[in-house]
Amino acid sequence: MTSFALVGFGWRAATFWRVAQGLSEVTCVGAVVRSARALPVPAFTSLDECLREARPDFLVTAVPRAANPDVIRAAVAHGVPVMAETPPAPDLEGLHALWRDAGAEGLVQVAEQYLLMPSHAARLAAVHTGIIGTPTQVQVSSTHQYHAVSIIRGFLGAGDATATVRASRTVAPLADPQNRQGWTDEPGPKPATTTIATLDFGDGRSGVYDFTTNQSRNLLRFRRILVRGTHGELRDDEIVHLAGPRAITRTALVRRQTGHDLDLDGFDTQTITLGDRILYQNPFPGRRWNDDEIATASLLTAMATWVRGDGPEPYPLAEGARDHLIALAVEESADLDRTVTSTTPG
Template identity: 50%
Template sequence: MDAPARLALTGGGYRAGRFLDLLARLPGLFEVTGVLARSDATAAAVAARGLPVHRDLDGLLRAAPELVLVSVPAAAAPGLVRDLVGRGAAVLTETPPAAGLAGLRELWELHERVQVAEQYLLFPHQAARRALVRRGLLGTPTSVQVSSTQLHHATSLIRGFLGLGAGPVRVTASATTSPLADPIDRGGWTGRAEPRPRTTTIATFDVGDGRSALYDFTDTQTRNPLRTRRTVVRGSLGEIVDDTVVRLVDARTVVTSRIERRQTGHHQDVQGADLDHLSFEGEAVFRNPHVGARLNDEEIALAGLLQRAAAWARGEGPGPYPLAEAAQDQLLALAVGESLATGGPVTTGVEAWGRA
């Protein structure tokens, strides 16, 4: 893209603020044309950033954004997306794209004009792992274990590593509650060290054809430093456990290698704190395209997602995450909740996005 992509944004919550912070650090790539702010508090916060504030969609779209990022609660997203698409906008909507199955079905009618802001497969280490899986280093992928993030994000990782489409999946879930200290929240260190009840949900996914997945998530695990994040991908010729890769290279040789991270700014390195690249056996398998912007891993993933979404809106490339993928992620996440509620297994059906 030669000129900065013109983006508008709706919403004033935590995620919207994170996106605005990121966009401000990438001025050569993006221009924020305006923010829809329907409350006085949101309008004041947007104005304090020096950005144009709009109270209705007509005003937001008058500045001719190429892409509108919808960052509102999942229950409100389908109606807002429909209004935007009806006015001719290309939309990137937050995850999950709808709260329930009815909302997903409603949105599917608009899928040609909608992409979803699912970033987890674009995290540097996940992208590196997926690249190795796609090379066939593990043979045929057969199972995935994800213990790092919640529901639709986790099912995105599971489906991405296994290469799953939208066929039936048998989901069985259970939950337990136990004490856990939680010293960090979205606002930073809380100053609290006392354990509080937290729920751990474990779910198994039987995909058929010998393929399966395990979901293991404890409330607040995404940012709780007392719980590690874990990804395991197993295949017919080996496995990846976080950054360790074990594989069979011939009938008598098992090799163990690692995904290595090159991080600048340590000790006397004066380049500044940045991810440079991830390598595997001497070859770079992921390079940070935003060296110098000092982005954390999630921000690197989101920046890449926004760039792909802007290129899609301009007709210059495929979208970063089609609605069909995000809808299937959420369908599996909803099945976890249904299994918890009923106490038994749930088998998902094949929806319209699986028949397209």
């Protein structure tokens, strides 16, 4: 059994704790909070106390982004592996300083979960089959900043490439029926900002970032992804590609979701397929988890496996930093109304 402790116990930290309850190989042994309070795990008011008494194998930070770098540094100073919630630091200077202080230690991972969500994982697996050829452009309109950049970079295989960014913003009225707390019961529209940016990674690879305020939770805006390749493209859950001479086909990605109609197995994700090819199989059957919970469980198990020395790094600090450095370049370009080139960690 591999153990971890949380730093913070807000909304996101509680998700990690809740998901860990359904995992047999990972357990949460405590949480570091600013003041003692009743929690479902032992509460500690300092990291030193937590490490001394709970002795976790790794830490998961889920604190405000301004506090994240110091928590990461403290974990690294103790020689404890840490998975930091996104982003690992709030701004350009903070990211570079954190990399200088902690990057070389090899102890820091970032809790970037989007490419572990079933739909994105299946789409990525489809692209990796070569069905659309070499990916050349990824357009994402669903989630914000570093999450969207992670999706773009992941599908392109952009690695350590920087991006030349051109961004703009517009404001228009939009009803906002739901947020993190649930239904808002506000029928009227209010101003919402849309940021659109082009990202040029060189070598013919590019991305389009398109995000409207609260789009991740506002179901009045579709979530869209387009992956263009040399021999076809993926649009959401459908692929068009060149199957042979004078043969163009369209094929759907199909999710097998149990619990509908007379399916009495209970509500659960089972598989996502492309024709007769299984692209994704739920590694946690029977838990009845949503996609974000499945991705969070995948992160925790990958982190535990890496800490034990039995698997690769889940998402190294360098990758999380690159995502946010490009996201910051998008905001800077929109602020200044000019082209900005992202930097690299260091």
